Amino acid sequence: MKIVIVEDETAAAANLQAMLRDVLPDGEVTAVLESVAESVDYFRGEVDADLVFMDIHLADGESFRIFDSVDIQAPIIFTTAYDQYALEAFRVNSIDYLLKPIKGSDLQRAVDKFRRLSNMDRTEYHSRVETFAARQKEERQAFLVHVRDRIIPLKRDDIAFLHTFEERVSAYTFSGECYPMDKTLEMFQALLPQTDFFRANRQFIVSRRAVGDISVWFGSRLALNLTVDTPEKIIISKARAPEFKNWLTSVHPA
Numbered sequence: 001m002k003i004v005i006v007e008d009e010t011a012a013a014a015n016l017q018a019m020l021r022d023v024l025p026d027g028e029v030t031a032v033l034e035s036v037a038e039s040v041d042y043f044r045g046e047v048d049a050d051l052v053f054m055d056i057h058l059a060d061g062e063s064f065r066i067f068d069s070v071d072i073q074a075p076i077i078f079t080t081a082y083d084q085y086a087l088e089a090f091r092v093n094s095i096d097y098l099l100k101p102i103k104g105s106d107l108q109r110a111v112d113k114f115r116r117l118s119n120m121d122r123t124e125y126h127s128r129v130e131t132f133a134a135r136q137k138e139e140r141q142a143f144l145v146h147v148r149d150r151i152i153p154l155k156r157d158d159i160a161f162l163h164t165f166e167e168r169v170s171a172y173t174f175s176g177e178c179y180p181m182d183k184t185l186e187m188f189q190a191l192l193p194q195t196d197f198f199r200a201n202r203q204f205i206v207s208r209r210a211v212g213d214i215s216v217w218f219g220s221r222l223a224l225n226l227t228v229d230t231p232e233k234i235i236i237s238k239a240r241a242p243e244f245k246n247w248l249t250s251v252h253p254a
Contacts, residue, residue: 001027004047004074006054006063008034012100016053016079019104023111027051035060036190043070051114053098056080061190067129075122076129077110145171145179154179156196160210160228162188164203174210174228198247200224204234211248 007013033039052074081100096110142153158173169181215223222241224234
């Protein structure tokens with residue numbers, strides 16, 4: 001049995017491989033992939049995999065983005081350290097899910113479930129996984145924000161822009177609030193719909209509704225002027241300027 005692991009934490013990948021040697025002695029880990037980009041390149045080739053273990057959070061975004069570019073035929077078992085996800089939905093739509101740190105009993109349960117699947121079952125789960133992954137961006141209407149001793153939902157449509165500084169991401173709203181967030185910009189880039197949000201540069205993701213006007217900056221770059229105040233000027237590189245202009249003119253607010 002050939003197994004592919006999609007996991008960006010070296011220790012977690014090594015631990016899973018060690019556990020699989022006990023649970024699946026006939027299994028062979030043929031690849032360990034660390035990012036969305038690496039996974040897309042790998043699965044675009046001729047892949048002979050019987051089972052995939054896939055972490056949801058990767059270094060360059062959420063693994064759901066992989067399904068935007070490639071069709072993975074092998075059954076998938078998701079892994080995650082974040083219980084704020086609808087974990088039961090993963091159980092329904094994938095073969096199973098494993099909550100980190102992975103327990104041997106949970107891994108055994110997932111593998112046993114995989115072994116019981118018929119070819120028809122595997123085809124059905126494959127279709128469910130693709131549909132489920134595609135819906136993640138669309139259905140994420142709010143994010144949970146920790147404010148002192150409270151947890152409040154921050155609506156996606158209230159976000160004017162996201163800014164990262166010293167590896168800390170903050171969400172700024174149209175009404176002027178600023179909230180600390182527990183995800184990287186790469187994670188938000190995967191979760192937010194590309195029709196409504198644009199990754200301007202390393203520091204900013206901006207909402208289309210927040211764009212006021214654009215100034216031509218030095219070196220054929222663009223400077224964005226939002227309808228709300230920003231902690232620093234938002235500059236788009238010359239290379240990405242055409243992409244931004246196309247995004248701004250081809251998308252219309254709902």
